[in-house]
Amino acid sequence: DAGVTQSPTHLIKTRGQQVTLRCSPKSGHDTVSWYQQALGQGPQFIFQYYEEEERQRGNFPDRFSGHQFPNYSSELNVNALLLGDSALYLCASSDDRPGFSGGTDTQYFGPGTRLTVL
Amino acid sequence: AQSVTQLDSQVPVFEEAPVELRCNYSSSVSVYLFWYVQYPNQGLQLLLKYLSGSTLVKGINGFEAEFNKSQTSFHLRKPSVHISDTAEYFCAVTQRPGGFKTIFGAGTRLFVKA
Numbered sequence: 300d301a302g303v304t305q306s307p308t309h310l311i312k313t314r315g316q317q318v319t320l321r322c323s324p325k326s327g328h329d330t331v332s333w334y335q336q337a338l339g340q341g342p343q344f345i346f347q348y349y350e351e352e353e354r355q356r357g358n359f360p361d362r363f364s365g366h367q368f369p370n371y372s373s374e375l376n377v378n379a380l381l382l383g384d385s386a387l388y389l390c391a392s393s394d395d396r397p398g399f400s401g402g403t404d405t406q407y408f409g410p411g412t413r414l415t416v417l
Numbered sequence: 418a419q420s421v422t423q424l425d426s427q428v429p430v431f432e433e434a435p436v437e438l439r440c441n442y443s444s445s446v447s448v449y450l451f452w453y454v455q456y457p458n459q460g461l462q463l464l465l466k467y468l469s470g471s472t473l474v475k476g477i478n479g480f481e482a483e484f485n486k487s488q489t490s491f492h493l494r495k496p497s498v499h500i501s502d503t504a505e506y507f508c509a510v511t512q513r514p515g516g517f518k519t520i521f522g523a524g525t526r527l528f529v530k531a
Contacts, residue, residue, distance in 0.1 A: 303460075332518065341421075341507055341521035342461070355518050389460055391519075400514040404449055404468055408461040 301326070303409035305390050311415045312380050320375040320412045324392030330354075331373040332406065333365060334389040342389055347397065348373050354397045380416045387411045419444040419510050423522035431530050432500055438493040438525045440508030448510040450491040451519070452482055455505045464506075467491065478502070503529045 304323045312318050324331050330349045334342035344357035348367035362378045371392075377384055390409045395402030424439040442448065449468050453461040465476025472484040482493045491508060508522040 305460075334519075339524075341509075341523045342519075344518040344520070347518060357518060391461075397517060398514065404511075404514075405451075405463065405466060406511075406519060407463065408453070410460040413458075 303390055303392050303407050305388075305409040305412050307412060308410070309413045309415075311417065313417050314380055314382060316380050316416075317376065317378045318380060318414060320377075320388050320390075320414070321372065322375070322390030322392075322409060323372045324390075325407050328392035328394050328407070329371045330393045330395055330397065331367060331371065332391045332393075333373070333375045334391065335359070336387040336389055336411070338386070345375070349397055377414075382416050385414060385416045387413050419446075419448060419512065419520045421508050421510055421520055421522035423506075423508050423525045425525050426523065427526045427528065429528045429530060430498055433497050435496050436494065436498050436502075436527065438506050438508075438527065440491045440493065440522060442489050442491065442508070442510050444489075444510060444512070447513040449513060450482075450484060451509040451511070452476065452480070452491070452493050453507045453509060453521075454478075455507065455524075457504075461507065464493070498527070498529050500529050500531060502527060 332347040333345040336342040347355040351367045364376045367373045389411045391406040393406045420443045422441045430436045451466045452464040467484045475481045505524045511519045
């Protein structure tokens with residue numbers, strides 16, 4: 300089992316550009332969540348996807364958008380990059396259906412994508 | 418809404434000494450509780466979790482944590498630390514019954530000295 304995988308590992312962009320980050324969930328998982336971890340801070344929830352729809356969203360602007368594909372993989376898109384978007388972006392997957400019991404109630408995290416905005 | 422407070426930003430400790438990393442949470446609903454570890458330039462690895470049942474939870478690498486509902490705490494302990502335990506530790510909560518977003522604390526940097 301490959302676990303949660305993310306690509307690319309590192310990325311350098313300039314202000315105003317757009318970026319796409321990718322995530323493949325752990326085998327058997329169909330829920331994917333994205334987190335932003337700024338340097339020296341804990342991860343902050345961006346949004347969650349289940350059945351190809353955004354189910355929950357954190358306090359992030361509309362510049363942050365996402366997508367989930369039929370194979371459960373997911374993309375995070377950030378438009379009009381700002382210096383403050385520089386962070387480690389973490390993808391997490393689980394087998395939980397949002398708001399329902401029956402899953403393992405545990406998220407597994409990928410290694411992250413380090414985004415640097417210059 | 419939920420919130421997590423990790424009471425120590427840094428904890429220095431000598432090798433083979435015991436350690437406790439403190440975590441308090443606030444929530445108006447029932448929650449699940451987690452501890453994750455993050456090594457430099459890596460993602461988060463699950464150490465242990467409390468879902469229900471016994472309030473003393475054992476995890477990987479010799480760590481354990483105790484859920485105290487009355488004090489809304491979930492402190493992490495290890496009786497004897499190793500140099501390799503040097504890392505960032507995050508306490509986290511998520512609303513029951515599951516599948517909701519996870520709220521993390523700011524992290525505690527454990528530094529084990531020889």
